Amino acid sequence: MSAYLRSPLKAVTIGAGVGLALFIVVLLLLVVSHPTLDGLISSLLSSEIRFAIYLSLATSLVSTVLCILIGVPAAYALARYDFFGKHAVNTILDMPLALPPLVAGVGLLLFFGASPIGEALAMAGLVFVFTPLGIIVAQFFVNVPFMLRIMRSTFEGISPRYEYVAKTLGCTDTQALWRVTLPMAANGFLAGSVITWAKGIGEFGAALMIAGATRMVTETLPISLFLNMSCGKLNLAISAATILIAISVVSLYVFERYGGWGRL
């Protein structure tokens, strides 16, 4: 104790950190311990929450796959090649990170609802406004920068000489990427996928704007939490929150385990 008295700086700064951690734990415990166990279980089994779980899993998995399909190649290009406008592209691609999701949602709504491209897509049967497709697009748009940043720094951390050697040993560019660089990027890929997926499951603002909050139609877990909270169905709201907390804790563990923070 005397050591802390001698160094007020140490006492204050450690106090701030530990206090904040305690606050977070208390909040989480309050949420999960609020309903009775029976109430929680019956809510989890209710058709509404089961729908929300299903919709959240389906949309987040699809949006994560999209983030991988587009984010990984883009990250590779930014890490390996020099091209005109690279710096601008880099900055613009980080933009969604700083943009409030609600604003992103408005943009998406205008693009898919009111632009010629959106109208053409709708004519072709791809309706994004007020549908689960809108949720996928919202999750993709808000979270692709995470995938991109993590994979970019992962690729930057792998010497291009591995690919050079692979090419002198008979590989084409693509084979060298596939047989050498991608396997070496596995940890970053895992960390990126997990954080993209977890953030996708929790995505609310942009999804609310483009897909709306319609019970049993665009009701993902966060939307369910929002809907049930606003009409006082506390047990349903809390079970949705509990699942989101569980997903956050597990994905945070996986993310840290595979060095995600260092790459972000």
Add this chain to the structure above:
Amino acid sequence: MLQIANVSKDMGEFFLDNVSLEIQDGEYLVIIGPTGAGKTILLETVAGIYESDSGEIYLDGREITDAAPRDRNICMVYQDYMLFPHLTVEENIGFGLKSKKVPAGEIREAVMKYATMLNIAHLLHRYPGTLSGGEQQRAAIARAMVMSPRALLLDEPLSALDAKTRELLRRELKSLHAITKTTVIHITHNFEEVFDLADRVAIMNQGRIVQVGKPEEIFRKPKDRFVADFVGATNVFKGVSTVTDGLAVVTVDGLEIRAHPAEEGDVYVSVRPEDILISTEPLASPVRNAFPGTIRDVLHVGAVVRLTVDAGTEFIVALTRQGFEETGLDVGDGVYIAFKATAAHVFPGGNA
């Protein structure tokens, strides 16, 4: 034969400026030069990693300037091994043959052959991260050699290793080359590697090949001031040369140094410190250069002692520690220094 003809490549900080070089089949060519001289880009351009801006590269008379790396059969080994960390040593060594869709049985056989040759057969199931530096570099060399490459490019292959391992692996490289007769281009900063391995040595500076020749030639007859400084000929003097009796007589600070070849005008003359004899009596041997002087400084460098002798101009004289102690010389003593005219090498550029 590998021919590099007038190859230029500009990568900003590093560049090649009109490089031409011919490497004979089975030759071991060592390239030395200061950091940033363009040595690594030269190898990477020969391997096909970079396209040259101009010039051509031929392998056995076939132009390969624009060929993809995989179509050249030229393999590369880097200083930091670049073994694929997610593959075992066996999978690493067999990587290239697998690319070429060689049957698994033949791959195993070939991997075993080179692993045995390089003493890493017992490590085949291990992952690179668990190996020592020397073991990793052996695996990287095996990975290249298993392809029976037309040329093997080694980019400072021994520089990351400790002194003992470096010497061991240097000998293994030498015997591997003796057995396989592979054409090798080897980059290094280490003069021991030059003397031990090189059939010929090329000196690079600022993207250019400055001088190519047998190691002896480069050290005894540096072509210009840069090469002389770089290879460590410490006694380099600027003077004016006239030709007498087929020898150059270079006047340096009033001293007349007899040297060769017989070139006139403003020149440099260099004498290697270990080629200078020192004694307290005038030397009776038939040497062509003998000057009285005074010891100004004594410097112990490991097993060697370097004396600074003022004989009108300052000469560095190298003696073994034992040789120095036997003479009993010290700072301030009057001495005689002497060296043969054949030990003093003239190269042009004295007015530069």
